[in-house]
Amino acid sequence: MKLRIHVTLKPGVLDPQGKAIEHALSGLGFAGVEGARVGKLIELEVAEGVTDDQVDAMCRQLLANTVIENYRVERG
């Protein structure tokens, strides 16, 4: 089973990389870019029978740092 784990910075946490991307896009002449935030996409291949709770524990214990990041699990 394939899982896609989206890890994103919590709202309010400053994202210097996102800021740099925003500025670079403006520098390229793209108008109307009002913000950029950088996150991670982790693709996990897990055996059938791995439960939602187990995946949630993986996210909390390692894949995301819940002090600064949120996560969302997408299946299939």
Added chain:
Amino acid sequence: MKTAVIVFPGSNCDRDIAVALETVTGAAPAMVWHRDTALPDGTGLVAVPGGFSYGDYLRSGAIAARSPIMRAIVEEAGRGLPVLGVCNGFQVLTEAGLLPGALMRNAGLDFVCRDVALTVDDTRSAFTRRYRAGERVLFPVAHHDGNYVADAETLDRLEGEGRVAFRYAEKVNGSARDIAGILNARGNVLGLMPHPERRVEGAHGGDDGRRLFEGLVEAVAA
């Protein structure tokens, strides 16, 4: 006094901190591999060194924080064992939950590698007892992810409880409230981005860092 330095794949300040510890204790520390599950018997102080453990994969310090030896360190720290985490070591300690908050990419996005002025904010801990409150010291920094982040409530608590040990006296990386180093609630765990171990003798250009190790050894021996 027996000391230990943890070595992860990608640690690169393990030798520096070992030399600093040997300079003040007179005995070489045990170099403990990350896969070990226990500290050597009688260890009185543990240092988690700087570097790029596991290549900073996932997040700086994230994988190292889940290594077998860190489980033992978290347990021992809970019993009061002094733990010093410098640079990547600080990142590891936050990821391991021994210290609050997180260290993010420097606000300027640059890797910052230079001497910076710090002020010593709290002098009650074993790590800072040899400094004067408000004293200005010069330590080198060398990091990309030193931008300390925590919610306002946590920052207020750290300040209110005297747990900000060192602050930057100049703009370095965008750290919240200029925080360079913090203590845990009990005061036996210090995480610090700048490198005191690179300032222990005249040949290093100064010895401002030496008193951190001397104070610590003195406190442990007491």
